[in-house]
Amino acid sequence: MTPQQLFIILRARWLVVFIAFMLVVVTTATVTLMSGKQYTATASVVLDIKPDPVTGTMAGMAATGYMATQVDIIKSDRVAKRVVSNLRMDTNLSVQSQWREATNGRGQLVDWLAALLKGNLDVKPSRESNVINIEYVGADPDFAAAVANAFAQAYIDVNLELRVDPARQYTGFFDEQTKAARARLESAQKALSDFQQANGITSTDERVDYETAKLNETSSQLTAIQAATTDSRSKRSRTDGDTVAEVMQSPLINGLKSDIARLEAKLIEGSVNLGKNHPQTMRAESELAELKAQLASETQQITNSINTTYEVNRQRESQLQAALSAQKSRVLLLNQQRDEIRVLRGDIESAQRVFDSVSLRASQSSLESQTSQTNIAVLNPAIAPAFPSGPRVKLNIAIAMFLGGLLGVMLALSLEFANRRVRSADDLHELRDVILLGSIGPARGMMKPAAGAAA
Incomplete structure (x- = not known):
C-alpha cells in the first residue's frame, strides 16, 4: 500500500477515525479528571559502607549485589508488616471493616495491609551512590509522608534485627563452647598438677640437668677407678716384687739395698781378711741378715698395700657401677617424666588456644x-508534598490522542480491507486480469458555463 492509497482510504473513512479518536480522548480525559489526586512522598536513606566497629570486617557491604539486596529488604513483607505495626493500622476500626468487606x-x-502498602511503594537506589529513595504514593499527602518515613524506619529496624538476631544465637552457642573449652583446660591443668605431685616434681628441666651432671660425674669416677683397678691388677700379677714401681721408687728400700750392698762388700772383704768365724x-x-729381712718386710708391705x-x-x-646403673635408671625415669609433662603441657597449650579463640568469638558475638547501631541513616525524611504527583492530565491526554489516532487508523484500515473498494488507479494494478485503458479525472471544475449563457 502506497502512502497515496492510505491517504485516500483515511479521507474516505475520516468519520470512523474521528469517532475512534474522540472516544479514546474523551474517555481518557473523563477518567483522568474523575480520578482522585495522588501524592508522592519520598524518604531517602544512606548506607555507610565501612568496616564494622565490632568485628572490623566489611560484612559483605562491598559485594556487587549489596544494594539490590537492600532494595529487596525494603520491599519485603517483614518491613511492610513492621510499618503496619508501627502505624497501628491494624487497630483502626474502619480499616478492619474494609478488610472484612474485601476478604x-x-x-x-x-x-492484607502489608500487600496494599507494597502496591503503592517504589524503591529506587541512586546510581553510583549509597542512597536509596523510598517513594510512597497515596491520596493523602500527610499519610503518604508518614508511610514513607515508616518504611525508612522499619527498614533500619529490620536491618538491625538481621544483624542482632544471628549474633544472639551465636552468643548462646559460643557460651556453651566456652564452658566446654574452660572445662577441658582445667582438666588438662589438673592432670599436670596431679602428675607433678605424684612424682614430686617441681622443676623438671633443672632436676634432669642436675641428675645428668651427676650421671656424667659418676661415669667419670668409674672410668678413673677402672683404670686404677687395671693398674693394680697388673702390678699384683707380677711375681717379682722388686720390679714394681712403688718398690723401685721407695727411698727406704733403695736405702736398704744400698746398705745391704755395702755390707755385703764389707762381709766379703772381712771373710777374706779375717775368716768366716771371726766375730x-x-x-x-x-x-746383713737383718737388713735383708727388713728389705723383704718393706717389700712385702708395699706388695700388700698394692693388694x-x-x-x-x-x-x-x-x-x-651400681651407682651408675641407678643413676641411669633415675635419668631415664626423669626423661620419661619430662616427656609426659611435655605432653600434658601440650594439652594445656592446645586447650588454652581453643579457650582463647572461643572466648574471643563469644565476646564479639556478645x-x-x-549493638543498637546500624550503618543506615535517614538522609532526607519524607514531608507532605504540597502538589499532587498525579493524575497527569496533559500527559494522559497526549497519550490518549496518540493512541486514539492510532486506533482510528487501524479501525479504518480494518473496515477497508473487510470491504475492499477501488478508490484510485493504483488499486486496479492489484487486480488480476484487468487492463487499465485510461483514467478520468474528477468532473468538478472541468465543466464551465458559456459566455452567452452568462450574459
Missing part, C-alpha cells in the same frame, strides 16, 4: 548482639 474475613489483616765377720753376717689398693678399687668399682 470476607479470610487471611490476616496485617498481611766381726759373724756380726756383719748378722747385720689392698686393688681390693679397695674393685669394691669402689662395684659401688660406682557485643554484636547488644
Whole structure:
C-alpha cells in the first residue's frame, strides 16, 4: 500500500477515525479528571559502607549485589508488616471493616495491609551512590509522608534485627563452647598438677640437668677407678716384687739395698781378711741378715698395700657401677617424666588456644548482639508534598490522542480491507486480469458555463 492509497482510504473513512479518536480522548480525559489526586512522598536513606566497629570486617557491604539486596529488604513483607505495626493500622476500626468487606474475613489483616502498602511503594537506589529513595504514593499527602518515613524506619529496624538476631544465637552457642573449652583446660591443668605431685616434681628441666651432671660425674669416677683397678691388677700379677714401681721408687728400700750392698762388700772383704768365724765377720753376717729381712718386710708391705689398693678399687668399682646403673635408671625415669609433662603441657597449650579463640568469638558475638547501631541513616525524611504527583492530565491526554489516532487508523484500515473498494488507479494494478485503458479525472471544475449563457 502506497502512502497515496492510505491517504485516500483515511479521507474516505475520516468519520470512523474521528469517532475512534474522540472516544479514546474523551474517555481518557473523563477518567483522568474523575480520578482522585495522588501524592508522592519520598524518604531517602544512606548506607555507610565501612568496616564494622565490632568485628572490623566489611560484612559483605562491598559485594556487587549489596544494594539490590537492600532494595529487596525494603520491599519485603517483614518491613511492610513492621510499618503496619508501627502505624497501628491494624487497630483502626474502619480499616478492619474494609478488610472484612474485601476478604470476607479470610487471611490476616496485617498481611492484607502489608500487600496494599507494597502496591503503592517504589524503591529506587541512586546510581553510583549509597542512597536509596523510598517513594510512597497515596491520596493523602500527610499519610503518604508518614508511610514513607515508616518504611525508612522499619527498614533500619529490620536491618538491625538481621544483624542482632544471628549474633544472639551465636552468643548462646559460643557460651556453651566456652564452658566446654574452660572445662577441658582445667582438666588438662589438673592432670599436670596431679602428675607433678605424684612424682614430686617441681622443676623438671633443672632436676634432669642436675641428675645428668651427676650421671656424667659418676661415669667419670668409674672410668678413673677402672683404670686404677687395671693398674693394680697388673702390678699384683707380677711375681717379682722388686720390679714394681712403688718398690723401685721407695727411698727406704733403695736405702736398704744400698746398705745391704755395702755390707755385703764389707762381709766379703772381712771373710777374706779375717775368716768366716771371726766375730766381726759373724756380726756383719748378722747385720746383713737383718737388713735383708727388713728389705723383704718393706717389700712385702708395699706388695700388700698394692693388694689392698686393688681390693679397695674393685669394691669402689662395684659401688660406682651400681651407682651408675641407678643413676641411669633415675635419668631415664626423669626423661620419661619430662616427656609426659611435655605432653600434658601440650594439652594445656592446645586447650588454652581453643579457650582463647572461643572466648574471643563469644565476646564479639556478645557485643554484636547488644549493638543498637546500624550503618543506615535517614538522609532526607519524607514531608507532605504540597502538589499532587498525579493524575497527569496533559500527559494522559497526549497519550490518549496518540493512541486514539492510532486506533482510528487501524479501525479504518480494518473496515477497508473487510470491504475492499477501488478508490484510485493504483488499486486496479492489484487486480488480476484487468487492463487499465485510461483514467478520468474528477468532473468538478472541468465543466464551465458559456459566455452567452452568462450574459
